[in-house]
Amino acid sequence: MLNEQIRELAAHCERFKTPVAWRATSQIITTVVPFLALLTAMYFSLDVSYWLTLVLAVPAGGLLVRFFIIQHDCGHGSFFASKKVNDITGRLVSILTLTPYAYWRRSHALHHASSANLDRRGIGDITTLTVEEYKALPLIQRIGYRIYRNPFFLTTVGGVLHFLVIQRLPLVVQRPSREMALSVLLLDAAMLVVYGTLIYFLGWTDFLLLAAPMVLVASAAGVWLFYIQHQFEETHWSSEPEWDRKTAAVLGSSYYDLPKVLDWFTGNIGLHHIHHLCSQIPNYRLQECMAARPELATINRMTIWESLKCANLALWDERSKRLVPFGAV
Template sequence: RAKPHRRDPRQHSSGDHPMSAAIDYRDDIAAEEDTPDAKAWLKIVNAYRKPDITRSSFELGITLVPFVLFWLGAWASFEYAFWPGLVLVVPAAAFLLRLFIIQHDCGHGAFFARRRVDDWTGRLLGVLTFTPYDYWRRAHAEHHATAGNLEERGVGDITTLTVSEYRALPRWKKLGYRLYRNPLVLFGIGPIWVFLLKQRLPFGMMKDGALPWISTMATNAGMVAMAALMIWLAGLDAFLIHQFEDTHWSNPPEWQFQHAALHGASHYDLPWGLRWLTGHIGVHHVHHLSSKIPFYRLPEVLRDHPELKTISRITLKESFACVKLV
């Protein structure tokens, strides 16, 4: 590990143009001399470290609840019109970013007073932010431990070369470096690479044991489960409540509303948890028969009239066989 030393005036970091990030070395020295010692500042700012549990909970609530509402609003509106949903995606993305910031603080053990609460909050938020918490936390801690160290670059930072390093590169590597630091790559392709690809397999954490892998795979599983639920809600469920082996179709004048409602829609008999999550939409035959019944009262109908349970009933296991009807 490199010893602390005064910056070499030839080793200014390079930006989009190799000289763009260079600063006047004399101004840099003057700034350092006028600035209080970092250790003194550390003692000052450490007084602000203790989290306020009430405030932390409040901040989490006013971030998570609006995100969920905007997200659900966007999802619901896409069924009727594209543009309203697209508009709602923007504030949802903003709140998602704020959730990532909360996850970031959890990674530092700075959000709640107890580390365990921080960790589990961060892990759960990681499913929403596409960021495996324990893997990211280790990488980010390494970034904090090595930030600004020219000999420890490469973890949790954007690749940055000194002017002398840039000048020593062959032309094709200079081109690659300039392309890498292009805003379209850094702020477009880069986040896609990090959040959708790189963080799915923590190859850079092989030496850190099983936890980064467990964290990543658990986050991936949560993302798959959430995506699967959405696919099911948006597609398979909508398919199954009307597409099953003995569903009823007829032409007028034989068609009758009540008969078509009761026998043209299924009773998708799901396990309790899925019934609750889907607002009992599986009791679709009763819903079609009387759409004014609140969703939370549909189980009462089946309880009081058990004969309705067997009409057009499809279990979760049986529903997979219905896919062949596509």
């Protein structure tokens, strides 16, 4: 794709970055109301069948993903027009997503500023090594990287560790600053109050029976979405000084063509190439943006079935300019 085409697409996307207050408010209502209804149903289902509780935990976990997208947009300053309203909303939602608002806002901004840059990897990314870097590792580190890149480990164990443990520790945040560390500590305190109160009234057993499956569903879905947004065979990586943000956005991010119901739960985050091209577009306007420029629907498009084939990709091959599996080394 030529630079001129990419600039035209970027200019097109800029026209959709204005927030719409009623749509943002509607999205909050249509997330909060069904979430509370599902929590109530899950609680009463404990006396009926835990299998029913687990079934209800799937859409409840999906709504946690939708809450995360709301927080995500607030962090970009795109959900509401007011920065103050974005920040208040984002901080309140963070109690549900278990993700410190200011910490994540900063690290995610760094991710956008360095996405697909081989010289600035490791900021808000799934860690990705080149073929030559992997070959140069000692055996024990190769094994560690293989475990880390295992899709089951990454989405289950890795997802839970990230949301429940890593994000609770201010000393391990990426590019730490006083604001980021304070964000972690304040959220930890808020979680102690909110979840401590729930545990007091529900008891440890019922609380864990309700919370654990939701967190597992939400964390696994969230990590998989983040993985597939940049980890596909024909993605794009480049080094300085060739790296260009807009080129990286379009060619290094996928369009995950999901069924409409999953687009709803995931806040259209599958339109990730558009989001990276203009991160100020609210999630509720991404589909509108793509519909007005149909060629956007043809760039890096993948279905759910096609995305499953990306699960074994693990290394960037600088010669072929593709992500390859371990077996290709």
